[in-house]
Amino acid sequence: MDHKEAIELLPAYLDQELGIAEAIAVEHHLSGCSECQVEYAEQSAVSARLKRDAPYFKAPADLAQRVKMSLPRDRAPATRLKAWRFDWLPSGAGSKDWNFNWLGAGAVAASMLALVFSGGLFLALPSDQERLTEELISSHVRSLQVNHLSDVASTDKHTVKPWFNGKLDFSPPVVDLASQAFPLEGGRLDYVDGRTVAVLIYRRAKHPINLYIWPTSDRDSSPQEQDRHGYHLIRWTSGGMKYCAVSDLATSELEVFVGALRTQV
């Protein structure tokens, strides 16, 4: 990659928007070009400062309510509120007025919708999982193909963990399992499930293990195994993090790895 192209791509490199091949090419050029290094340093300093110090303006507390009120259907909030309150009381003939029925129907429809919606979500889950599995396996394969297993190659967790600082919006737990014969080899960033994730690389004999970690709001879940194209995948959720180990290692050995990891994380 020539200088002109590299310096043009620097912002995308900084923002981790490049494909692996391009990123490597930029990185390669960057390591030997002082002009690009200055440019890169300047851009990343401004970017970091913006992220840290630029004011984020949250909407005023009542704005959401005002927006809701202004939507076409909510024409007369005051009358409706009144009707809502008093029509529940057995106050005689007036209790069956139009407002009440209309609201009641609306409420029923809304809860039906919520039910249908959550039902839909529930049904959609397995295919989401499938998609994620495919994505993780491809990512694993890709990481082996382009010889881009590690961005930071180190067997020392005190090197690997700080490397993630500032690259991610969370701090992945890094443990070394050398004593269990799964030495830590390094770490890298990857893009899975629509977000940047941390990947730790371990090795058993000649088999690399990619351990994907990213934050989630899901509840803890115990390890689940899947096989795809000769690769094995074990995933679980613990303490607000999703973990997924992928390797060509035999399932039984991958289980040992996951077991060892889970006792330490």
Added chain:
Amino acid sequence: MTASQKEGRFQAIVLPHIDSAFNLARWLARNEQDAEDIVQEAYLRAFKFFDGFHGEDARPWLLGIVRNTFYTWYQQNKTQKESTEFDEELHSIETEDSAATQRADNNPETLLIQQDSRRQLDKALKALSAEFREVLVMRELEDLSYKEIAGIIGIPIGTVMSRLARGRKQLAEILA
């Protein structure tokens, strides 16, 4: 979809992004009251066009509408505002400045430096032209991808990249 279903769905998937909508509007309009008006108007438009929304993520979709609403509003108000806008802007910065200085007098030094850095940055970002400011806000504050930003503004991804580079450069120069 019945009217109440539509409203329920809208409230579930579009309304939660109101902070992002407001942040973008506030940075574009550079003024609290105008930002509120723009967000309200944008939500009305979003509701109107909601039947046509079939995407997965409502946030970039909504931000696109906020942006369009801002530019329509800006065109309409430009003639009336043009003469006073920048004076108001300067004036408000001055008041903020003196208020911040007064507050800072009672604060420890670190806090003062931090406040100072924020104030400078706020001022510098406001001074950028809107085309650079909006990509920086969407990238650095809203964490949107190049592709999403390109979709919102309606420009090629490469242009998003070059605007970010130039915006960051200008900002560095103002801050230097």
